[in-house]
Amino acid sequence: xxxxxxxxxxxxxxxxxxxxxxxxxxxxxxxxxxxxxxxxxxxxxxxxxxxxxxxxxxxxxxxxxxxxxxxxxxxxxxxxxxxxxxxxxxxxxxxxxxxxxxxxxxxxxxxxxxxxxxxxxxxxxxxxxxxxxxxxxxxxxxxxxxxxxxxxxxxxxxxxxxxxxxxxxxxxxxxxxxxxxxxxxxxxxxxxxxxxxxxxxxxxxxxxxxxxxxxxxxxxxxxxxxxxxxxxxxxxxxxxxxxxxxxxxxxxxxxxxxxxxxxxxxxxxxxxxxxxxxxxxxxxxxxxxxxxxxxxxxxxxxxxxxxxxxxxxxxxxxxxxxxxxxxxxxxxxxxx
Numbered sequence: 357x358x359x360x361x362x363x364x365x366x367x368x369x370x371x372x373x374x375x376x377x378x379x380x381x382x383x384x385x386x387x388x389x390x391x392x393x394x395x396x397x398x399x400x401x402x403x404x405x406x407x408x409x410x411x412x413x414x415x416x417x418x419x420x421x422x423x424x425x426x427x428x429x430x431x432x433x434x435x436x437x438x439x440x441x442x443x444x445x446x447x448x449x450x451x452x453x454x455x456x457x458x459x460x461x462x463x464x465x466x467x468x469x470x471x472x473x474x475x476x477x478x479x480x481x482x483x484x485x486x487x488x489x490x491x492x493x494x495x496x497x498x499x500x501x502x503x504x505x506x507x508x509x510x511x512x513x514x515x516x517x518x519x520x521x522x523x524x525x526x527x528x529x530x531x532x533x534x535x536x537x538x539x540x541x542x543x544x545x546x547x548x549x550x551x552x553x554x555x556x557x558x559x560x561x562x563x564x565x566x567x568x569x570x571x572x573x574x575x576x577x578x579x580x581x582x583x584x585x586x587x588x589x590x591x592x593x594x595x596x597x598x599x600x601x602x603x604x605x606x607x608x609x610x611x612x613x614x615x616x617x618x619x620x621x622x623x624x625x626x627x628x629x630x631x632x633x634x635x636x637x638x639x640x641x642x643x644x645x646x647x648x649x650x651x652x653x654x655x656x657x658x659x660x661x662x663x664x665x666x667x668x669x670x671x672x673x674x675x676x677x678x679x680x681x682x683x684x685x686x687x688x689x690x691x692x
Contacts, residue, residue, distance in 0.1 A: 363394050363544075364507035366401040366441070366498075369418040370409045373425045374567035375639070376552040376560030379608045385511065386429055389436045396436035397505050397671070398426065400664070403441050403448070403497060407490040423660045425570065428650035433663055441501065443668035446675035451500040453682055457529045458496055466495050467518055499523035504675050506539040517543045534685040537678075552608055553601035555583045570643070571650050577643075578636045581605075582629075591627035602628070606635045609642060 365385050373382070389396040400422055405415045419440065431438060441447060463469065469492050476485045502510055502523050510520055520543035527538035551559055554566025561567065568580045584602045589595050597603035597619050607615050618626075618634070653660055683689065 360393060360395040361508045362397065362505060362539075363388065363509045363511065364397040364399075364502055364505060364541075365511055366399050366404070366501055367422050367426075368401045369405045369415055369422055371418055371562050372421055373570045374560060374562070375570055375605070376554070376567065378429075378570050379552050380513075381511075382426065382429060386426070386431050388511075389431060397507065398431065398436060398438045399501065399671075400440045401501070404494060407488070407494050420654065420657055420660060423664060424650055424653035427653055427660065427663060428646045430646070433667060437505075437667055437670050438663065439667035439671045440664045443664065444504070444671055444675050446672070446679040447497075447500050447504055449679055450504050450682065451497050453686060454499055454503070454526050454530060455493065455496050457533060458493075458499075458526050459529075462522060462525060463492060463495065466492075466522070467515070468494075495519050495522045496526065499526045502541050503527055503538045504678065505671070506678075507541050508539055509542050509544045511544045514545055517545060534682075537682060537685060553604050555580065555585060555601075557585050557601040571647055574640060577640060581632050581636045581639070584632060584635075586628040586631075589628070591630075592625040594625050595622045597622040600631075602631050602635060606631070606638065609635075609638050614638070 365381070367381070385396075385398065388394065389398070400419050402415060402419055405418070409415055423438075423440075426438065427433070469487065472487050472491060473483045476483050476487075498519050499522060502520075503526075510523075512520060520541060524540045527540055531538055554560035554564055555568065556564065556566045558564050558566060568577070572580060584605065586600065586602055587595075597607075600622070603618065603622065606618055610618065618631070621631070
């Protein structure tokens with residue numbers, strides 16, 4: 357076991373990164389990867405993508421876009437392990453070993469499954485209508501992702517805490533039956549991670565179709581920011597920053613001094629158009645350099661592929677010996 361704390365983060369490959377992903381997950385994770393006391397694992401969860409996406413081209417494109425995003429934003433792959441889930445064949449094998457110790461009752465309580473059942477009942481359908489085994493048992497795959505590398509901490513949103521508790525439960529069952537093989541992971545919920553509002557004021561989310569894509573060219577970025585919903589207050593009227601989506605987005609990118617200055621400008625009656633212009637300039641300054649690096653990476657998929665395969669080799673240096681140890685533990689052994 358390593359003396360450093362292992363921190364693991366997975367990113368599902370089903371969409372194009374937007375400003376909310378950047379502020380809420382990518383930026384803090386890249387900052388955390390520079391800490392000396394942590395060993396960071398970041399992976400592209402392409403097996404998880406198959407649970408809800410049946411478009412092969414989209415899964416592939418999203419894998420490229422997300423990998424290029426992390427690399428363009430400065431993830432140091434010499435200090436962290438950056439890999440694609442499907443490049444680690446030990447993960448699906450571990451998923452099966454864990455499935456065999458997982459209680460069905462535990463899976464029945466998973467929020468995503470229960471929500472799908474409730475929606476079916478409400479629609480007067482069969483309770484299991486169009487629910488596949490991927491949706492039903494993906495908490496076991498998530499447990500395998502975490503336990504494969506004996507991660508100590510897993511940064512998650514509040515909606516994922518239940519899956520971490522399930523991973524702990526599954527690890528305990530396996531340890532009880534076959535000996536102490538797994539660290540019990542801890543969920544790390546950062547209350548201060550920003551949840552960015554989208555252009556309509558609701559949480560920025562692909563499901564609301566209100567996102568601002570991260571890598572828009574300059575003119576399109578400005579156009580998207582100008583569409584952020586505001587009220588009808590005129591220039592000169594004092595405005596409340598705490599109820600304005602445009603200020604929430606600004607504060608996620610601004611320094612403390614910039615936030616203070618903008619709050620004063622709101623009190624002085626700054627025009628909405630001026631707030632949006634300043635927001636555009638702030639975001640554009642931060643993303644200008646990374647945007648060029650991202651464009652270069654997107655146009656060089658072979659380079660991104662090399663980075664992922666190098667990360668997979670580093671990951672498999674850990675996953676191969678662990679799966680051999682687990683096979684031995686469960687009785688899958690050489691007869692000679």
